[in-house]
Amino acid sequence: MNIQDSVAFLTGANRGIGKAYVEALVQAGARRIYAAARSLDSLNDVVAIAPDRIVAIALDVTQPEQVQAAAAPDVNLLINNAGVLGAGGLFTDRSVETAQWEMTTNYFGTLAMIRAFAPILKQNGGGAIVNMLSIASVVNVPVFSSYSASKAALYSLTQGARAELAQQGTLVVGVFPGPVDTAMAEAVPLDKAAPIEVAKTVLEAIAQGVEEVYPDPVSQNVFVNLKTPLKEAEKQFAGMLPQ
Numbered sequence: 001m002n003i004q005d006s007v008a009f010l011t012g013a014n015r016g017i018g019k020a021y022v023e024a025l026v027q028a029g030a031r032r033i034y035a036a037a038r039s040l041d042s043l044n045d046v047v048a049i050a051p052d053r054i055v056a057i058a059l060d061v062t063q064p065e066q067v068q069a070a071a072a073p074d075v076n077l078l079i080n081n082a083g084v085l086g087a088g089g090l091f092t093d094r095s096v097e098t099a100q101w102e103m104t105t106n107y108f109g110t111l112a113m114i115r116a117f118a119p120i121l122k123q124n125g126g127g128a129i130v131n132m133l134s135i136a137s138v139v140n141v142p143v144f145s146s147y148s149a150s151k152a153a154l155y156s157l158t159q160g161a162r163a164e165l166a167q168q169g170t171l172v173v174g175v176f177p178g179p180v181d182t183a184m185a186e187a188v189p190l191d192k193a194a195p196i197e198v199a200k201t202v203l204e205a206i207a208q209g210v211e212e213v214y215p216d217p218v219s220q221n222v223f224v225n226l227k228t229p230l231k232e233a234e235k236q237f238a239g240m241l242p243q
């Protein structure tokens with residue numbers, strides 16, 4: 001689909017990769033960008049990028065009534081970017097609550113968004129959905145075990161949504177970044193991709209109809225490994241745990 005003249009709806013738009021998506025969408029000529037975040041105040045800098053084209057929306061993706069209310073009827077590109085990552089592994093006092101929070105946001109929040117916007121995308125000719133997955137969707141990164149599980153669930157959801165929405169002509173794109181230079185990856189001791197490079201690569205992929213995007217060298221390396229021995233990548237990430 002063409003990004004030029006598209007109408008995009010983006011979650012988690014106030015910072016990190018989300019803010020970079022707004023910049024990339026503006027540069028690529030999107031006609032309107034609904035930039036959603038939990039706090040409207042946190043979007044002031046984002047709206048200032050192009051006040052004539054950016055509409056601030058208050059949206060917590062874990063609140064079904066807010067998701068329904070946000071479903072703007074002119075959208076043809078939905079970017080599910082909002083996500084959370086908790087710390088602490090699987091065996092702390094708070095591990096179950098952390099895992100539920102990650103699953104509620106990363107998996108069920110995205111599912112609610114897809115369900116609310118799918119009929120709108122159909123009405124507008126098919127359009128596209130982008131889900132922000134991770135290399136952790138395909139191989140568990142044990143320093144973020146429960147996050148990895150939520151992103152694995154989201155990968156499976158992405159494949160299912162792709163199949164179910166194919167007949168209405170909706171392109172469903174999964175993005176599998178390695179570490180990206182945002183608050184979420186602050187503690188990751190690896191080279192990190194620039195958020196704007198990730199956002200631009202994804203928009204180019206949408207324009208070309210590509211379903212799976214590996215937007216940085218770490219991602220590309222993991223996927224090369226996956227094509228050969230999956231175990232190598234699993235051991236590599238297990239080695240990041242403190243000894």
Ligand SMILES: NC(=O)c1ccc[n+]([C@@H]2O[C@H](COP(=O)([O-])OP(=O)(O)OC[C@H]3O[C@@H](n4cnc5c(N)ncnc54)[C@H](OP(=O)(O)O)[C@@H]3O)[C@@H](O)[C@H]2O)c1
Nearest residue numbers: 012016017038060061082083132134177179180182184185
């Ligand atoms: N950074 C990486 O290394 C990396 C790698 C692979 C995949 N990803 C994925 O890329 C996406 C963006 O990550 P990022 O690095 O930009 O993270 P970030 O800087 O931590 O930003 C996360 C965004 O999600 C929003 N968010 C969290 N919970 C929400 C909720 N319940 N409802 C609505 N918005 C919510 C946050 O809003 P608030 O400001 O309100 O908290 C924020 O805008 C995530 O899905 C992440 O899992 C990131």
